[in-house]
Amino acid sequence: METMAARPVPDHVPPHMIGAFNLFDAPGMPPTPNGDPQAATAIVHDGPPIFYSPTNTRDGRGTWVITRAKDQRRVLQDPETFSSHRAIFASALGEDWPMIPLELDPPEHGKFRSLLNPLLSPKRVMALETAVRERAAFLIDRIAAAGTSCDVMTDFAFPFAVNIFLRFLGLPDDRLDEFVDWANDLLHGDNRQRPAAARTIIAFIDDLAAQRRKQPVDDFMSFLVQSKVDDRLLNDMEIRGTGVLLFVAGLDTVAAAIGFDLNYLARNPQDQELLRRDPSRIVLAAEEMLRAYPTVQMIRVATKDIDFEGAPIRKGDYVSCATMIANRDPEEFAEPNRIDLAREDNRHTAFAYGPHRCLGSHLARREIVVGLEQWLKRIPTFRIKEGTAPVTYGGHVFGIENLILDWS
Amino acid sequence: MKIIVHKEKCQGHARCWAMAPQIFDLDDEGYIMPGDIDVAEEDERLAWKGAKSCPERALEIQQ
Numbered sequence: 001m002e003t004m005a006a007r008p009v010p011d012h013v014p015p016h017m018i019g020a021f022n023l024f025d026a027p028g029m030p031p032t033p034n035g036d037p038q039a040a041t042a043i044v045h046d047g048p049p050i051f052y053s054p055t056n057t058r059d060g061r062g063t064w065v066i067t068r069a070k071d072q073r074r075v076l077q078d079p080e081t082f083s084s085h086r087a088i089f090a091s092a093l094g095e096d097w098p099m100i101p102l103e104l105d106p107p108e109h110g111k112f113r114s115l116l117n118p119l120l121s122p123k124r125v126m127a128l129e130t131a132v133r134e135r136a137a138f139l140i141d142r143i144a145a146a147g148t149s150c151d152v153m154t155d156f157a158f159p160f161a162v163n164i165f166l167r168f169l170g171l172p173d174d175r176l177d178e179f180v181d182w183a184n185d186l187l188h189g190d191n192r193q194r195p196a197a198a199r200t201i202i203a204f205i206d207d208l209a210a211q212r213r214k215q216p217v218d219d220f221m222s223f224l225v226q227s228k229v230d231d232r233l234l235n236d237m238e239i240r241g242t243g244v245l246l247f248v249a250g251l252d253t254v255a256a257a258i259g260f261d262l263n264y265l266a267r268n269p270q271d272q273e274l275l276r277r278d279p280s281r282i283v284l285a286a287e288e289m290l291r292a293y294p295t296v297q298m299i300r301v302a303t304k305d306i307d308f309e310g311a312p313i314r315k316g317d318y319v320s321c322a323t324m325i326a327n328r329d330p331e332e333f334a335e336p337n338r339i340d341l342a343r344e345d346n347r348h349t350a351f352a353y354g355p356h357r358c359l360g361s362h363l364a365r366r367e368i369v370v371g372l373e374q375w376l377k378r379i380p381t382f383r384i385k386e387g388t389a390p391v392t393y394g395g396h397v398f399g400i401e402n403l404i405l406d407w408s
Numbered sequence: 409m410k411i412i413v414h415k416e417k418c419q420g421h422a423r424c425w426a427m428a429p430q431i432f433d434l435d436d437e438g439y440i441m442p443g444d445i446d447v448a449e450e451d452e453r454l455a456w457k458g459a460k461s462c463p464e465r466a467l468e469i470q471q
Contacts, residue, residue: 121422345460349463351421353463354419354464361421
């Protein structure tokens with residue numbers, strides 16, 4: 001983890017509104033054996049609905065932190081006041097271009113969203129289900145044949161999620177390990193690894209786009225280079241911005257979700273048994289685990305001065321809406337820190353609120369449900385392997401580094 | 409019972425459709441079709457659950 005150079009708190013932030021909590025080095029956030037970083041964020045619900053956290057981004061910037069789910073909805077449903085234009089990926093290279101549609105605001109955002117939505121709609125995802133199930137079964141059978149223990153992250157969660165995603169993009173599986181390394185360097189690397197990975201990914205996407213332009217096939221990049229917005233073909237930067245987003249968005253998040261879920265089930269044998277005995281409960285259970293173990297925070301930039309629940313947000317301020325915080329809001333979830341796999345009323349925000357709702361949410365949900373179904377069907381009662389400890393971490397994207405399970 | 413559809417608030421989570429696909433119809437992008445929904449008496453419980461599943465609060469129940 002790189003060190004964060006703290007910037008001074010802006011003068012307009014009243015001292016009594018500064019809070020000590022952040023997602024990077026508050027208790028439970030740094031890499032922790034047997035940790036539970038999402039649960040550790042729930043501490044903010046003892047405090048006010050909004051506070052200022054002086055170092056709450058990867059590059060050490062301060063953000064306002066919105067703790068209540070209903071206030072996060074207000075922020076994320078109002079892109080005119082709270083903009084997504086941040087160029088996170090490009091800024092690692094000292095450049096300024098948006099990942100699309102993530103870092104565009106309406107009305108531009110809607111044009112690209114409408115182009116991409118049909119590719120990942122709930123009905124389209126149903127057509128991918130057989131391939132998803134076969135892939136999970138193949139990987140898990142291989143694990144079961146090899147012994148009575150494995151590292152879920154490297155042996156199942158990553159190869160599964162990444163394979164499905166590459167299939168969606170129309171990319172070959174034989175470079176899977178390489179792609180996972182790029183994503184790891186980009187999301188979790190140091191100041192040298194991140195720009196290097198970003199450049200590698202850009203070169204790969206640009207090259208693929210050039211190939212598909214010359215000779216289109218039936219895949220995502222061919223679709224993109226032939227697509228139009230406002231009656232014109234997408235330009236090179238738009239193709240790059242979209243390709244890069246889809247490449248990085250699918251690599252890490254589903255694998256992390258499967259890791260957190262199997263970690264929970266390994267530690268809670270009664271719940272594991274419940275789902276094993278009655279797999280029809282998995283759909284609802286997966287929603288509850290999405291609520292309890294989401295992995296991302298949304299950051300918005302204020303486009304104007306606004307007083308928000310008594311806080312003087314000024315134009316240019318960052319506003320953080322962390323999914324794991326909203327999902328532990330006691331005003332919206334009864335006993336939020338209890339995990340109830342049969343929870344019915346569960347309008348969690350694992351995929352965010354507002355126009356930037358995760359484009360891949362329907363595919364992600366199917367992968368998680370099918371992954372858990374196949375795992376429980378093919379692997380007997382499992383636990384954390386004695387002498388090992390999964391290392392969890394908070395930060396920009398929450399995750400779990402290793403998960404050694406044992407079913408001997 | 410009637411479901412008032414606030415189409416402009418729909419962001420395509422499709423939780424209503426997951427709950428009751430026969431009541432909540434989606435367009436090709438996966439967002440709710442415009443227009444309020446008249447619910448048959450036998451579908452009321454399911455429609456209620458579907459409307460209550462919307463993370464954006466785009467579906468309003470009118471008794």
